[in-house]
Amino acid sequence: MDDARTTLLALLLSVVLTVAVLPTSVAGAQTGQETLTVNKDGSADYRSIQAAVNAANSGDTVEVQPGTYYEAVRVNESITLVAPDRAILDGSRFVNGTGITVVGTANPNVTGFTVRNYRFGVAANGTNGDWTLTETTVIAADVGVYAPNASGNWTIEDAAIARTTYSGVFARGTGGDWTIRDTRFVDVGGDGADVRKSSGDWTVSAVVVDRSGADGIDASGTSGDWRVQDTEVRQSDTGVKAIDSGGDWTVTDLTVRRSDTGLVTAFSSGAWTVSNATLDTRDIGVFAARTTGAWSVRNATIESSQQGIHAVKTNASWILSDSTITVTAERNAIGVDARSASEGWSLTDVTIESSGIKVAE
Template identity: 80%
Template structure:
């Protein structure tokens, strides 16, 4: 017994010394991040989403069980807000409400919700965090995602926006590098994506815009570089518009149908590449005017009623190869209109079908 009592202080000292050398933050790593559950029936940690969000710390997960939640949710921390079984946020009880607001520097991951009957489905005005909205549907809002003046590199993916009064995504004046991927915009009153006067580099990939009140993508006044991939625009004014823009554009596998114009750009300085695309339009396939960037069109089919390519007063080289241009109007039809162009044009393996003028130079 005396030997045990003698050894006990030494053992306690050894344990204390061991704890003293544990690196700062290691205890938090060991305990892990919390998952806070929400169920309006009262069977979870919280009845309301906002109460759980307020209690969550950065890195935590707020998991929302199925049901309809009449709330406006504001997220100020970098948390995961998830509805694994499609919880519904409904704003029908609010005037000019917002479904989910991302604030400040927060970098949340919002996923799995159906958001309906709000002014803004998701709002992130002026944020600087790299937030993500995924697997989320916004229905019957004024604007699906309202994110002007942001500086973060945010992402919208695996999402849908339908039946909006105005744009699907309104993100003017942004400066971050961000992506919209695998997302559908259906029956939006304005542009599918409105990003005018932005300066970041953008990626639009596997996006569908079907029946917009304006354009599929309006990037007028932008200075960043753009990548548009595997994207389809139907029943819109223009597929992609970039008036007075200066970034370089790479457009691959773009389909525009039942729209007025496929691509529109004027007073722009960036280089454009259009390849592996199909533009079936009522008026003009590609409209350019007073541009200074070089153009390359490859393996592309343009079918239009009035003009295949309108490239008046352009000041850089054009290379078109392995493409077909078809114009169907019986009068004043022009396959390629390159009047007043100051640089050389190269057409290789290009088929131009037109009942009127084929090439105007």
């Protein structure tokens, strides 16, 4: 019995010592959390990002060392793809290439890259996984993030998208809950984010859209609930557009400057709560014609050329309080236009100023 016990103890000790001296990558592989490194000069595990991604299993990390990689990377596993020192993905050698493509049900975390000169910087068309894009810059693409018809819950955080031909984020027809946080869109040819006809709930927080060819956010035809907070839109057609939308909206600390219109929604049915907004626009501060949801606007500063609030033929109660509306047109200036509204209006501590001939409430 003692000999058997001694033999068993010796075997267990041998196993422990063997695991202790295994290389990190091998030991990690046993736990499903291997780190695979990439460097073009041959000093790492792999020379190409795609080769490392192909070798990675779910839960692994692919760490890309500094350099410029002329690749189109396809990710179909739930891995972490990280460039801790800002590796560059460059698509200048491709025709209609995509920097990073996420497919299927994968839930990758992509972080730290500069992606430039692709048709799509990041693409996830029709996917249903939950994935995250962080600390990544997309420059000189047709579209920064292209993800129509996706059903997963996505997060874009601490990112920047600049100099796109079309939208910064194109995500029409999506069904998941999305978050865009601490992200800048600069000089985009279309909308900052085009998410028309989506059904999920969206959060937009600490986002800046500076110089878009269309709208800051176009959420027309959406049915989910929206939260927009601490966001600024400059030099766009509209700050936020949500025509024919069905969800409830909470807008806090929104600033729209040097744009045609601040908020645009018509034929929408959801309730809107707007607070601490600054809308400095060329035409109209808030356009909300033919809406059927209740509105509350508090602590707003609206300065526009033609109309402060256009709420013709609305069919729900409005609360407007602690706000200042200034209209600068020399003729036909209107502070609040609520003609043919069928429900009551409440104005408390509201100042309406105009340098023009007509100010109507």
